[in-house]
Each structure stands twice: as structure tokens, then as C-alpha cells.
Amino acid sequence: MFEAQREACVAAALAGGRALVPYFRKLEPGTVTEKSKNDYVSDADRASEAAIKAELDLRFPQYSFLGEETGASGENSRVWIVDPLDGTLNFVQGFPHWCVSVALWDAQGPVVGCVWDPLREDLFLATRGEGATWNGQPMSISQQSGLDGAFLATGFAFQLGERFKLFTKALEATFYRAKGIRRAGSAALDLAHVAAGIYDGFFELGLQKWDMAAGVLLVQEAGGLISDWEGGEGWFESGSVIAGNLWVQQELVDAFKE
Ligand code: IPD
Ligand code: CA
Ligand code: CA
Numbered sequence: 001m002f003e004a005q006r007e008a009c010v011a012a013a014l015a016g017g018r019a020l021v022p023y024f025r026k027l028e029p030g031t032v033t034e035k036s037k038n039d040y041v042s043d044a045d046r047a048s049e050a051a052i053k054a055e056l057d058l059r060f061p062q063y064s065f066l067g068e069e070t071g072a073s074g075e076n077s078r079v080w081i082v083d084p085l086d087g088t089l090n091f092v093q094g095f096p097h098w099c100v101s102v103a104l105w106d107a108q109g110p111v112v113g114c115v116w117d118p119l120r121e122d123l124f125l126a127t128r129g130e131g132a133t134w135n136g137q138p139m140s141i142s143q144q145s146g147l148d149g150a151f152l153a154t155g156f157a158f159q160l161g162e163r164f165k166l167f168t169k170a171l172e173a174t175f176y177r178a179k180g181i182r183r184a185g186s187a188a189l190d191l192a193h194v195a196a197g198i199y200d201g202f203f204e205l206g207l208q209k210w211d212m213a214a215g216v217l218l219v220q221e222a223g224g225l226i227s228d229w230e231g232g233e234g235w236f237e238s239g240s241v242i243a244g245n246l247w248v249q250q251e252l253v254d255a256f257k258e
Pocket of ligand 1: 211
């Protein structure tokens with residue numbers, strides 16, 4: 001099912017990547033602006049979102065759209081949720097770790113999701129109920145048996161404010177148990193890497209819908225679980241996400257409760 005939507009999702013993510021690559025390490029400093037403190041936007045973000053939106057509008061003009069840079073439009077219950085460049089700060093600094101995230105959601109949740117990493121040519125794709133693939137091959141979540149010895153990813157955006165204290169408690173609860181914890185700067189790519197079995201788990205507070213709309217479906221369809229920091233279902237609204245396989249995800253939830 002959803003063959004045409006999946007094709008559109010991939011075509012849009014690739015179009016975003018084609019728009020971004022020429023800017024990488026070639027951005028004019030004057031074209032980077034600070035939306036709020038430490039939250040940057042560049043000509044690259046805008047060019048990518050325009051390319052993605054054009055591709056989606058061509059194929060599914062009736063669907064609604066929610067993009068980080070252009071906001072929400074449309075009344076249809078099916079909505080494309082787009083982060084045209086996840087990892088903007090990395091991109092602006094020339095750190096080669098960023099991606100494009102495109103997902104379609106309906107009233108039941110995510111329908112298709114695509115994360116595209118143009119520098120590595122890694123395409124992560126999932127369709128609801130049909131599994132997830134990494135460059136066309138089926139992918140599945142890691143088999144790590146629990147938090148002890150797990151390889152984790154996290155993020156801590158500057159916008160966390162007072163919640164940073166909550167984050168540091170979580171970090172303390174995982175630090176002595178995990179094998180390693182990475183903060184690479186692209187939540188969408190972190191989730192894709194959890195789905196691919198590279199990371200055993202991921203946690204972050206304060207994500208936006210476009211950061212996670214595609215990545216959560218990748219994780220779920222690869223056999224993983226998503227919850228908020230209390231272990232509940234409110235993650236999409238709150239932006240507080242814990243992802244991982246059955247054992248790691250549950251042990252992260254338990255560790256954060258203590
Ligand atoms: C950010 C990245 C980062 C995460 C932030 C996001 P952006 O997205 O995903 O890893 O920690 O919460 O805002 O601003 O680069 O699209
Ligand atoms: Ca983002
Ligand atoms: Ca972004």
C-alpha cells in the first residue's frame with residue numbers, strides 16, 4: 001500500500017538533498033541567520049524546503065504540509081511533515097552529519113517516512129505495516145539485551161532551558177551503564193541509526209514534530225519502540241522521546257523514573 005506516497009516521499013527527500021549539497025561548506029556567512037538564540041537558518045534550509053514542497057505539491061496537491069521553514073498549510077488530514085535540513089548547525093559549521101527528513105502522517109499516525117543522508121548516500125525508508133529498509137535492504141533494530149553496555153545517541157538543544165536539569169539527571173542515569181553516548185546533532189539521523197541497529201537507543205527532550213516524524217516510523221517498522229520520558233504515548237505532542245528495542249527502551253524509561 002501507499003506506493004505512490006512512498007515514491008513521492010523519496011523523490012522529495014532526494015530533491016531536498018540535491019538542493020543542499022551545493023551549499024555544504026560553501027555557505028556565505030551573510031546568508032545564515034539566527035531565528036532565536038543558537039537556532040540557525042540558512043539559504044540551504046530554505047532552498048531544500050522549496051524543492052521538497054515543489055515535489056510534493058506536484059504529486060499530492062491535496063495533502064496538507066508542515067515544514068520547519070514555511071510552517072503549516074492545508075486542511076487535509078494527511079499531512080507531509082518536513083525537516084528540510086536536520087542538523088543545520090552541523091551544516092553551517094561544515095560538520096558532515098545532517099540529513100533531510102520527509103514523512104506523511106494521517107489521523108492514525110505516520111504512514112511513510114524517509115530520512116536521506118546525501119553525504120553517505122544512505123536512504124532510510126519505512127511504510128506503516130510494511131517494515132523498514134536501508135538502501136533497499138530490510139533493516140531491523142539492534143538485539144542489545146539492555147541498557148548495560150548499550151551504544152546510545154542523545155541530543156540537548158540549547159532551547160531546553162530549565163529542562164536541561166532533567167536532561168543531566170537522565171545523562172547521569174545512563175552514563176555509567178552505557179558503552180558510549182553520542183550527541184551528533186541530527187535527531188532524525190539519530191532515529192534512523194537506531195532503526196538501522198547502529199545505536200541501541202536514543203533519548204531527547206523538546207523535539208519538534210519535523211525532527212521525529214520520519215524517524216519514529218523507521219524505528220517502529222524496524223521493530224523498535226517509542227515512548228515519552230514517562231513511558232507513555234505523549235511523545236509526538238511533548239517532543240520527549242525515548243527510542244530503542246524492547247529491552248533498551250524499557251530500561252531507559254525505568255532509569256529515567258528513578
Ligand atoms: C535539531 C537537531 C538536533 C536536535 C535539536 C533539533 P535542526 O534540528 O535535530 O540534533 O538536538 O533538537 O532542533 O534545527 O538542525 O533542524
Ligand atoms: Ca530538526
Ligand atoms: Ca531543520
